[in-house]
Amino acid sequence: MRAVKLCTSVLAAFLAINTLSARQQTATPSEVGDGQQLFIANCAVCHGPDGDSVPGVDLGHGKFKRASSYDNLVEVIRDGVPGTGMPAFSKDLSDLEMRTIVAYFRFMAATAYSTSAPGDPVRGKAIFEGKVECLNCHRVKDKGSRFGPELTEIGAVRRMIELERSLLEPNAEILLQNRLIRLVTRDGVTITGRLLNQDTFTVQLIDSKERLHSLQKSSLKEYAFLDKSPMPTYRDKLNPRELADLVSYLVSLKGIGGQ
């Protein structure tokens, strides 16, 4: 289950990080992507997907116990920390791979903080379920619609800055697994839904009424991806405090065992 969660995390975060990394100069998109994969494969088991599971260490925010600098961090990865749970990776990772992981840490730290002030997740939950009506399209645990992306563990797989951007600019980035598709059957029936899978002959999707469809492509006369998200922007619908509260609530959603 953990593995599934981490895989989802990688997939979900991947495009976002590639996009964001174009704005900063500390690492190339490929370094960030590779670093993330290496991090997930080697580090996240103990340090958590956000790098903050070991007390006193927050890898995504430049907070370390043993390393005094990023350069020093490569040595810690290579040699480990005797007497602690931190093993030496000298036999498992090349120097390049260790430097790539550190480049990912640099990226994490450089993009860690939202421009919003930290909000109140309790107020954020009320906004989520009330004013903004997020549950009309999204689901958290056993509440809400399954049509849009599931948010039960969104705080574990997306970062604050990414969540804020999704609220303000929902079309800036649509992850592959959140793509919508519009189909018209030869009988003239139109079906719009979130794409779940497709192959040469068939397509699978879930529609807004949470019905699962599996159709033969030969039965369709139209098959088109929808490039715009049905989610509206909340730029003018939430004030900065409400936005911060809502983002704080989303960040608090860490999965079925979380809040």
Next chain:
Amino acid sequence: MNARAPLLVSIILSSLLSASISSGQVSFERILGADKEPENWLTYSGTTLSQRHSLLNQITPANVKNLELQWIYQARSLEKFEATPLVVDGIMYTVQAPNDVIALDAATGRIFWTYSHHPEHGRPCCGRVNRGLAILHDILFMGTLDAHLIAIDAKSGHPLWETTVASARSAYTITHAPLVIKDKVIVGTAGGEFGIRGFLAAYDTRTGKEVWRFNTIPGPGEPGHETWGGDSWKTGGGSLWMTGSYDPVLNLTYWGVGNPSPDWNGDDRPGDNLYSDSVIALDADTGKLKWYYQFSPHDEFDYDAVQVPVLADMEWQGRPRKVILWANRNGFFYVLDRATGQFLLAKPFVEVTWASGFDEKGRPALVPGKIPSAEGTLISPGNPGGTSWYSPSYSPRTGLFYIPAWVNSSSMFVKAAVEYREGRNYAGGTTRSTIPFNWSPAPNFRKEEEGYGAVRAVDPHTGEMKWEFKMADVTEAGILTTASDLLFSGGREGYFFALDARTGELLWKAAVGAAVQSGPMTYSVNGKQYVAVNAGTCLFVFGLRQ
């Protein structure tokens, strides 16, 4: 052969088969004449010409809709199942990854015996796989993940001899099916992502003793050594990932050589880096180089020449010519004269952005700036290539060459410094591809312009595509054609299908539930034709409903 073959024919065939089984001898003459006994599949690609084209014609475009599953072998392994089986007189031999040899009744799938080799080391870049066996007389030959060559008794499954080809601790490995020529068995080493120095070697089939060796990365005093700066040749890569071919008239054996090491950073290996990314033509008796052609000089894209050399005889500009047909990972389709290596034609079969053309000798003209960089450079085809190790096919009947292609695939190529350490990754950078390769099947959310797989049929005389069969996802499946103008292939999304080889029309398909990552083959037993292919961890065998 007609499905309602008279009883008498069946009886005669059965008695012939019984005789063959009792003799148990696959002479080299039989291997050379494999096209004359299409009921068998005696070498990796069907014949030493490697066309993966069968003369069996019981299954036709008209009746292929009646294909149904005959039996399944479920591998006791979770590794990718890439082997092409051999079939000899009703007995099938295949390899369950990494190195278990299985002998089965080819008509029923029942197991005669299993031989297991457990590689202690072996660290290939791309899966703990094996692509098959070779046979001579009643001896099977398998290259292993830990770079051994093992001879196995075909009737009992008992090992006869075992030779250490190279050091697995230095990341040498063998994943391809060996090739038997005369009284020798030929294998090559792989491990180009770990800085090996590759070689191809021939071994005495009776003793396992090395007879000759050809270094794909030439050392001091060997021709081509001057194409390597400094000591870079010592870790120059040059893997052999796929089985070669053989022309008995020219007595030449042809092999495709893999990338130079490090893959994506050529700074420390100035020069053309021969014979990486080349086809080499060797005298089969001595291993001496007759000619070579390098597809991608000083490669920094990992564009291995990791393809099976397909040999064909055809009219070329008004006269008969012995040629090699080659769809390369670098995105170009090539035609070469196989007697001399003369460059005859090159044309892209997918989008290519790294080269703009060729001089008259066939040297590619590089596009300025299209090289890996620290920031990353977007280049087509991507690192998985326009194609890769997946077997193509050539049909002498249609005159078309069939390529398993990755279309609209590109990668960011990122260069980084790297230091050689024995047995460790030595790639010199990384890539980020629009379509990852070597992945397990996963939901496909891509649009067509973001990459798809196809069977592309190319006219070898012009390089022009005559038709394509598009798949929503990419393909790691080989292609088989038959004398009834059928084409069999599959793809990552888990279908195995038959096309009309002349038009590309889909005639039949079966959902096999996992990626097809092997080359289909066909054979017959007691007059009944079968088609076999691996998907996921299973071997599926189809035949006509009766």
